[in-house]
Amino acid sequence: MKEIALFVGILFQLSILSSAESNGFTVDLIHIDSPLSPFYNSSMTQSDVLINAAFDSISRAESFSLNIDQNSDETITIPNKGTYLMAFYIGTIPRGLLAVADTGSDLTWIQCLPCTKCYNQRLPIFDPRKSYTFNLVRCANSLCKKVRRNACGIFGDCRYKVDYASKSSTQGNVATDTISFNNSYDGYSKLKFGVDTQKNRTGVITTPLVSLNPSTYYYLSLDSVSVNGKVLKPNESSFGNIIIDSGATITFLKTSWYEKIEAAVLEAIGRQSVAVRNPIRPFRLCYKDGSITNFPTITLRFYATLNDLKLSTMNIFVTLGHLTCFAILPTEKISIIGNLLQVFFNIEYDLEDRTVSFAKANCLKE
Incomplete structure (x- = not known):
């Protein structure tokens, strides 16, 4: 039996709270094993962290190979917690969330209320009804075609569904909303957008x-x-x-x-x-x-x-x-x-x- 959860895939419109530059902006990256991460385990030694990361890397490599062997542009890698997280805020009034910064995936999704079978997450689930910048994408909108495996809902709304190799899946509506970033950590890795x-x-x-x-x-x-x-x-x-x-x-x-x-x-x-x-x-x-x-x-x-x-x-x-x-x-x-x-x-x-x-x-x- 597959786990199924309802989500919203977001096509983001960007606004910046801080660290804005004339030709781009910067986002803090949080390593999953740092004290700032919800996955931080103080009982693990540095050796434990590296060994676990190596085994996670093997699983990730196997999922990549599975997608390549299937020779399809419709497959998606097995989701895992990745290595780096990025904090961002969505909607108005902004709600804080953490997401995996992953160059191996192309779909951005978050859990939204009301989801019927929600995955466990520590932060509150986003309620789109509380964001006045949240807008569902219509099926006729050209943005809908930018999402792989899109489909039309019964009310003309743009929908998506992705099955992961781990037998879990994500499906829901495609929407746009505003996200923002607020960097506060010095000496951490940075992800820069629009900057040479x-x-x-x-x-x-x-x-x-x-x-x-x-x-x-x-x-x-x-x-x-x-x-x-x-x-x-x-x-x-x-x-x-x-x-x-x-x-x-x-x-x-x-x-x-x-x-x-x-x-x-x-x-x-x-x-x-x-x-x-x-x-x-x-x-x-x-x-x-x-x-x-x-x-x-x-x-x-x-x-x-x-x-x-x-x-x-x-x-x-x-x-x-x-x-x-x-x-x-x-x-x-x-x-x-x-x-x-x-x-x-x-x-x-x-x-x-x-x-x-x-x-x-x-x-x-x-």
């Missing part, structure tokens, strides 16, 4: 976005990975061979490619540091913490770029208690650039020019 984040930066690396199904995902072409200057290419075509994703923590590479990279990492670290025989699952390559004296230099070369993207040690190694582990995992499915590998970079999605750009970021100032 790479302007006046040096060493920017820009690569084209590749159009593939499902079109929800952001596909890039990763031509090679270098370990201490040793160039390692995938066995298959690099065209659209990797997804860049905000919801997965860990990076995944095709098994045949990963094994070449792992061998190069072992060689670069050298025999003076011995990998442990029983690494912490799901990680495959771990060393006793403090035993690595030669961390390898790893760089990425994307299609149509002149320079490599140099990663820091913290992008590719994590400390789990008494072990230091290689934070890239093999997969038999689609490769994924997780958010750990994106730390310390400004990453810009230009959907007009269909490009993604990387530039070094000073996380203490930006």
Whole structure:
């Protein structure tokens, strides 16, 4: 029996309470495991957080692969709590909500009263009757066609329904309303809209976005990975061979490619540091913490770029208690650039020019 809940899919009209800029605005991102998150568990150690994130990343990667295997633009990834949350306010008078900031999904929905089988949520459910800027979208409206799997209700209202691979679903009305943001946290990650984040930066690396199904995902072409200057290419075509994703923590590479990279990492670290025989699952390559004296230099070369993207040690190694582990995992499915590998970079999605750009970021100032 499927769980069914009634929701409203919102096509947002934006207004800003603060942090407004002449050509854009900025929103705070809240990591799900930070004290500001409703998912925060003070009993979990940093190792627990990273291990759970790795297993969540595996589940997410499997859901991506399921959608790709079905070769359909109508499928939607399994919903989960993701990695980053963003707070926003909806309607007038504004009501505060939290949503997952997810580059792997394209539908924005919230629970609205009266829903008949509501999913549990800690914040009050939005009541559209209390917002005078709330408007249902009619079926004849061109906005209705922007929502995949739309249908007409018996009163001419635009409706949607999405079935998730987890056997749950969401259905309801498409509507417009006003949302606003009120940033209050310094030193946290930021999501910037309408701002050229790479302007006046040096060493920017820009690569084209590749159009593939499902079109929800952001596909890039990763031509090679270098370990201490040793160039390692995938066995298959690099065209659209990797997804860049905000919801997965860990990076995944095709098994045949990963094994070449792992061998190069072992060689670069050298025999003076011995990998442990029983690494912490799901990680495959771990060393006793403090035993690595030669961390390898790893760089990425994307299609149509002149320079490599140099990663820091913290992008590719994590400390789990008494072990230091290689934070890239093999997969038999689609490769994924997780958010750990994106730390310390400004990453810009230009959907007009269909490009993604990387530039070094000073996380203490930006």
